[in-house]
Amino acid sequence: MNDTAHDIRIRSGSLADAPAVLDMLDAAVVWMNDRGNTEQWGTTPYSQTSGGVARVERYTTENAAYIAELGGTPAGALVLDSGPSPLMPIAPAEEPERYIRLLVSDRRHAGLGIGAALLAHAAEETRRAGVELLRVDCWAGGGGELVAYYERNGFTPAGRFLSRGWPGQVLARRVG
Numbered sequence: 001m002n003d004t005a006h007d008i009r010i011r012s013g014s015l016a017d018a019p020a021v022l023d024m025l026d027a028a029v030v031w032m033n034d035r036g037n038t039e040q041w042g043t044t045p046y047s048q049t050s051g052g053v054a055r056v057e058r059y060t061t062e063n064a065a066y067i068a069e070l071g072g073t074p075a076g077a078l079v080l081d082s083g084p085s086p087l088m089p090i091a092p093a094e095e096p097e098r099y100i101r102l103l104v105s106d107r108r109h110a111g112l113g114i115g116a117a118l119l120a121h122a123a124e125e126t127r128r129a130g131v132e133l134l135r136v137d138c139w140a141g142g143g144g145e146l147v148a149y150y151e152r153n154g155f156t157p158a159g160r161f162l163s164r165g166w167p168g169q170v171l172a173r174r175v176g
Contacts (some may be wrong), residue, residue, distance in 0.1 A: 068118050078102065078118040089161050094133075099136065
């Protein structure tokens, strides 16, 4: 199969997608650990962390979840909310916003633009809702690769934070 950005289809997610999202998260933990990154998400598979399964199930039922598919198979997921997680030390914006609570792609399809397609979809959904601000937070540790990824996708740094020793970066993108 020719996996290109043109083959990516994004659809609304549902509870039925939770197992695929958990598989992607578990594989991401393994991938990060194999690269020596045990600080971002730890070493325990996401599906085995306290509250991990319930969190993903809530994402797919209480939030706006989107699934990127390649050839009909889930290859990435994005979750939008109206603000940051209450568990994070991040203040809501002083204006309406959409907030990316989760972005993950299947590592088997790395480099095919799945994450970028989901971020573009988040920007379009934000714009369609009549909201001009799209924000996300991410791990700011290591060499800053994740922060740089969001910057390449149109986001600008909007504040740093520390959560239980975890260095984080909030990024924002104007979509209006």
